[in-house]
Amino acid sequence: MDKYAPQAWLPHERPLLPGSPSTPLHSDWRRLAYLIVGFIVAITGALGNALVTVNLPYLQGSLGVYASEIAWLPAAYVMANVSMNLLLVKFRQQFGLRLFTELFLLLYAVATLAHLFVHGLASAIAVRAAHGMSGAALTVLGLYYVLQAFPARHRLKGVVVGVGFAQLALPLARLFSSDLLEIGEWRGLYFFELGMALVALGCVLMLKLPPGDRVKAFEKLDFLTFALFAPGVALLCAVLALGRVVWWLEAPWLGYSLAGAIVLIAAALLVEHNRASPLLNTRWLSTGNMLRLAASVLLIRIVQSEAGGTVGFLQALGLNNDQMQTLWLVTLAGSVAGVVVSALTITPARIQPSLMIALAMMAAGAFMDSRATSLTRPAQMYFSQFLLAFGGTFFLGPTFVSGFGAVIAAPRNLISFSLMFTISQNLGGLLGSALVGTFQVLREKYHSSVLVEHLTLLDPQVAARVQAAGAALAGTLGDPAARNAQGVAALGAAATREANILAYNDVFLVIGVVAVATIAWMLVHHLWNICTAYKPAVTAQNAQTGMAGVSLDNSGST
Known part of the structure; x- marks a missing residue:
């Protein structure tokens, strides 16, 4: 058999x-x-x-x-x-x-x-x-x-x-x-x-x-595609994961890796584009619907990286994981609620509104977090993080379903869809972390330069702050010069902390703007689809009305 x-x-x-x-x-x-x-x-x-x-x-x-x-x-x-x-x-x-x-x-x-x-x-x-x-x-x-x-x-x-x-x-x-x-x-x-x-x-x-x-x-050319695509993706992942750590313009190997990734992935796509039965259907993946779906997932994953920024923000304030346990319980509850509500409300007609609702919730959470200060603690972030966690799981199911319907109609595109969705998810996460981390570092340097240029011992308030920090060490440090140096170091640490807080606020604000811009893009596309679907319907209705008029005229003349 x-x-x-x-x-x-x-x-x-x-x-x-x-x-x-x-x-x-x-x-x-x-x-x-x-x-x-x-x-x-x-x-x-x-x-x-x-x-x-x-x-x-x-x-x-x-x-x-x-x-x-x-x-x-x-x-x-x-x-x-x-x-x-x-x-x-x-x-x-x-x-x-x-x-x-x-x-x-x-x-x-x-x-x-x-x-x-x-x-x-x-x-x-x-x-x-x-x-x-x-x-x-x-x-x-x-x-x-x-x-x-x-x-x-x-x-x-x-x-x-x-x-x-x-x-x-x-x-x-x-x-x-x-x-x-x-x-x-x-x-x-x-x-x-x-x-x-x-x-x-x-x-x-x-x-x-x-x-x-x-x-x-399996076909023989599948393994050629894999041999080209896998190392290309590996090089791209290495660039995204380590670019912020070793810094983008300081490590030459990042440029070589990115160039190698482009060549290898392009070669794999070229092989697939000219195959009779491709592993990756490049023509299907390059259709407008698939490109919009990939862009939507990528943008939403970048917005989701706000949660990682929240962790960095709280760690910059000196908090450890044990002090954030209640916050993680809240985010877990938000994630579970997002899955449950998405499952209860999912229908093909509600996919686009569901995506926009998820983005709106994440945008609201990001804007709320953008007003954080050095006095902010996890308790002040419960609601915003609940919104972000809810939106993060609420969007995923409708996104997957919106693309999988096309796969059921053409099962040979299953691998293409699976790869597109996985790349958008995983590389979107890496890209989001890289962008958020890079932007935070750049903004921290900017805010540090602005704060430090106003810190001079000629300012009475600055001098008083240094003396107060040094006086706190009087019981353990007898040398006045050493106490003064420690006071200056404490003031520098405080300035760095405030610069980090301002930088994270900028990150949260930009993420909120990206979420709102993505909603606007989806809304414009949704309205465009409604308008383009409405015009043929009106044309058909007018044609039917005209035919009815002709029929009546003919019957009248007869």
Whole structure:
């Protein structure tokens, strides 16, 4: 029997696409089990990277490396995650879901276990790359499990929930990762990752997905495209992740890497553009709808980087993660609420309004944060961060659904859509962090120069501030000159802190402006679509009216 021969399915069981599971009827308890396993798998795929991302300063100290070296960890994850999406869709289609599931979960667990015994920066980068590959697989696998939990009439809601589960990883990581570090430093994080991977592996072995259709998918030119595209994306990720750390104009290798990325990605796209059955459908990806979708996701991901700016702002005030626990609970509640409300309200007609509502909420949160001062504490940011977290998860489901409808109409574009969505998400996150970090540094330098040029000991207020800071050390420092030097240093530190606060306010303000500009762009496009759809309708109506008039005239003359 041909293993690639299509199976006979009942109408309600037919898989949506080759490589996806069939959808038989399940009992309520089995649907609940699929939902729970889907949550575990999706969180497992996203939580490992989130734990590393929120604890980079602590991992830097534990591994004894520089900031420019530790920045390779999130970069390696994104490099592998984006590239693997080129091959994963065809891997599922040709080799089936069972091998896909067990292989990548086993890879995840083995990579984590190996890092517990062979540690260092090189092994940490290798583990992050392995987790990027398996994380790309687990995100899709979690979505497939969640879809089994929803009947056909609510499957659109299942897509929103399945995509949204992975977005809960970041606030969850901020909540309890400090405790893991206290238990076993960086090993505490990896022990937890290993435990999650083994739990997820056990769950998928106990509750398997229904079978689907298999097709012979791979072609020889697919691997040529991958060999060109993967290193190109890796170089681009390295530039975006480390540009701010080593500074854009100071490290020559950034320019060489960017040039190499452009050449390799362009070569891969050239190969695909001239293929009869391309892995990446460049003509479809370059259509107006797909370009607008990619731009929307990219812009929204840049707006979402405000949350990272909030962390930097609070750390600039001297707060640590333990003092922000309630804030992370609020953001987690906002993220969950965004997923739930999006799932309850999702319809094809509401996709565009949903995106604009999400952006409006994020813009409001950013504008509220732009008025922060040195007296601002997490309690004053609860509402704004709730809005940002809500908008961040509320937009994702409608965005995914808006593009996936075109894939259902043309299944051969599944890989192209998957890659476009992944690149917009992951590279958008890297680009957002790079832009926010770079803009914050530039504005901090500007505000520092403005503040410092007014600080002179000839100013009585400045002199009094220096003396007061020095007098506070009178009990431990007897030398007046040393006390005066310490007073000057304290004043300089205060000026730097205020410059950072002003810089973060500028960042939040610009993010709010970007969000408003994106809303305006979407609104103009939405109104344009309404107008262009209205004109043919009016023309058709006038034509019908004219034909009716002609008919009446003819009947009258007869």
